[in-house]
Amino acid sequence: MNIKFKQETFRDDFSFQNSPEAIRRFPFPFHEDKYMYSVNMEPHVPGSKGHAYETLIDVDEHYISEMADRAKVLKEDPLRCQALPHMMQAQWDTLELLMEQMAEGYPDLFTLTRQADQWHWINRPLNIDQKFTFGDVTTLPCEPMEYITRQSQGDFCIVDQRDNNLWMDAGIATTQADWSLDFDIGMNFMEWHGPVPLAHQMGVFERALKFLLNLQQGKPVRRLNWTMTINPRLDTSPENYHKWGSDRMTVTPENVGQKVHLRCELQSLWRLPRSNAILFVIRCYLLKMGELVEVPKWGRRFPRVLKSLPPELVDYKGLTRFRDMTVEWLSKYDDGKPTSPGIYPD
Amino acid sequence: MLVNGIKSRPVYTGLTIDPNAGRHLFALEGEGPQALFDQVQQVGAGFLASAQILYVPTTAAPKDHAAKIAALKPDDLWLAPTIAVLLNRFRNELSRATMRTRIYVAGTEGFIGQVMRETLDFGVDHKSIRNEHRGSEARRVQCVHCKGITEDVKTSPYACTHCGLNLLVRDHYSRRLAAFQGVSIEAEEPGTAPPPEELFR
Numbered sequence: 001m002n003i004k005f006k007q008e009t010f011r012d013d014f015s016f017q018n019s020p021e022a023i024r025r026f027p028f029p030f031h032e033d034k035y036m037y038s039v040n041m042e043p044h045v046p047g048s049k050g051h052a053y054e055t056l057i058d059v060d061e062h063y064i065s066e067m068a069d070r071a072k073v074l075k076e077d078p079l080r081c082q083a084l085p086h087m088m089q090a091q092w093d094t095l096e097l098l099m100e101q102m103a104e105g106y107p108d109l110f111t112l113t114r115q116a117d118q119w120h121w122i123n124r125p126l127n128i129d130q131k132f133t134f135g136d137v138t139t140l141p142c143e144p145m146e147y148i149t150r151q152s153q154g155d156f157c158i159v160d161q162r163d164n165n166l167w168m169d170a171g172i173a174t175t176q177a178d179w180s181l182d183f184d185i186g187m188n189f190m191e192w193h194g195p196v197p198l199a200h201q202m203g204v205f206e207r208a209l210k211f212l213l214n215l216q217q218g219k220p221v222r223r224l225n226w227t228m229t230i231n232p233r234l235d236t237s238p239e240n241y242h243k244w245g246s247d248r249m250t251v252t253p254e255n256v257g258q259k260v261h262l263r264c265e266l267q268s269l270w271r272l273p274r275s276n277a278i279l280f281v282i283r284c285y286l287l288k289m290g291e292l293v294e295v296p297k298w299g300r301r302f303p304r305v306l307k308s309l310p311p312e313l314v315d316y317k318g319l320t321r322f323r324d325m326t327v328e329w330l331s332k333y334d335d336g337k338p339t340s341p342g343i344y345p346d
Numbered sequence: 347m348l349v350n351g352i353k354s355r356p357v358y359t360g361l362t363i364d365p366n367a368g369r370h371l372f373a374l375e376g377e378g379p380q381a382l383f384d385q386v387q388q389v390g391a392g393f394l395a396s397a398q399i400l401y402v403p404t405t406a407a408p409k410d411h412a413a414k415i416a417a418l419k420p421d422d423l424w425l426a427p428t429i430a431v432l433l434n435r436f437r438n439e440l441s442r443a444t445m446r447t448r449i450y451v452a453g454t455e456g457f458i459g460q461v462m463r464e465t466l467d468f469g470v471d472h473k474s475i476r477n478e479h480r481g482s483e484a485r486r487v488q489c490v491h492c493k494g495i496t497e498d499v500k501t502s503p504y505a506c507t508h509c510g511l512n513l514l515v516r517d518h519y520s521r522r523l524a525a526f527q528g529v530s531i532e533a534e535e536p537g538t539a540p541p542p543e544e545l546f547r
Binding site for chain 1 (some may be wrong): 352353354355466488490491493511516517518519520521522523527529530533534535536
């Protein structure tokens with residue numbers, strides 16, 4: 001695997017863009033021409049080469065720049081990374097899982113050497129060489145979850161399992177679609193999903209919770225979620241909503257291709273071995289409309305999906321101000337031909 | 347205007363007396379004693395012999411609830427001048443509380459939330475606490491932007507008392523913060539905040 005890492009920004013001048021390879025590996029979240037909530041979970045197993053599913057913890061061309069953006073967010077607002085005191089064992093579980101997966105998926109980039117509790121981690125892209133004692137917090141520069149997630153793309157929640165429920169008791173969130181870790185930490189599964197419309201009444205969360213309570217170690221699962229973001233901004237937090245909200249006013253028929261992004265979350269869920277907690281990885285991918293239409297199937301499908309969204313979803317996902325303009329812009333790429341089933345390009 | 351029907355919003359199930367408790371620890375605020383009086387009417391005053399009552403009379407026009415509680419002769423009645431002082435004492439009581447202690451809380455939502463939050467650190471299951479909402483529906487709200495908490499919010503939107511942003515009050519509630527969430531109502535188009543609407547009387 002030969003990844004050419006980019007130097008780019010997700011704020012200010014927004015220089016982020018996808019290479020042609022990155023466009024084709026984008027996890028497009030629509031398997032048909034319409035969308036509604038469902039318990040769309042499937043086994044998280046390695047997928048085809050050249051797709052985001054190729055390895056289970058995906059590292060891509062945006063890795064270095066995303067980690068730089070995370071460091072900036074944390075410097076500004078340390079509350080984006082929090083763990084309740086009883087989550088320390090689950091933090092170590094998380095560190096182990098991510099190091100193992102990254103070293104296995106990208107042996108040329110990451111190396112993990114272990115002799116009993118003496119561990120040696122090498123992260124070549126970020127130029128990190130760390131020897132530490134597994135289980136001893138004092139041998140790392142910060143707590144284990146923060147340490148490894150400063151080196152892993154995506155947001156992470158560690159959820160504790162007790163009383164037949166899941167509790168969001170630790171996490172790091174710097175690339176989130178408008179939810180606050182600081183507000184939601186300590187909540188159970190139903191509570192932190194409280195603001196999501198329609199899905200509660202559909203029984204989606206009850207079924208999903210039942211499914212996740214029985215998640216087995218070594219059998220991770222995944223699902224895709226999505227929203228849309230104006231400008232390639234990773235940190236669309238509620239904390240900073242008053243700073244980025246007005247981006248939504250800046251869309252014009254001329255700049256849709258550059259400004260409007262499909263934001264896909266590849267969510268994977270892993271049972272952790274010692275703590276019995278679940279690691280919830282929320283990996284964010286951005287795709288400009290101008291990039292999306294490079295794949296003809298997606299250019300046909302996405303305007304159809306947007307047109308048929310229930311109004312509650314348009315509102316909840318914050319699309320109201322620019323949906324119609326985006327549909328209009330995209331419609332010249334929809335020739336009305338049928339699309340093939342599934343998410344992959346033809 | 348108000349974002350309604352959210353699952354994290356607390357439900358107050360009533361201050362029913364637990365006949366099996368060895369000790370009854372009450373934290374009451376403002377109109378909260380009304381819930382206690384209702385229970386005395388229903389099940390008699392027997393439980394009061396093993397009841398400790400912490401009360402802060404905070405309502406604007408306080409009725410003489412304190413004297414009425416005292417007349418019921420609970421094992422202990424302690425009056426606090428402010429919620430903060432009551433919370434201190436409550437924490438102290440929790441640190442000495444034994445098995446078979448039942449906790450009861452009644453008053454405004456903000457008060458109930460703050461008392462419930464104290465119990466988190468002691469590992470008390472929040473579902474084991476008997477609570478009843480009495481008095482004003484004003485809310486305790488956290489500004490998601492500056493994290494400042496504003497007490498007694500009666501309108502939505504309201505201006506954050508810390509950073510001044512006009513905030514929509516959501517029904518999303520955090521037990522850990524004992525607060526509802528306030529989010530900028532004009533983030534997308536500054537200057538478009540609608541006038542405050544009194545929603546929580």
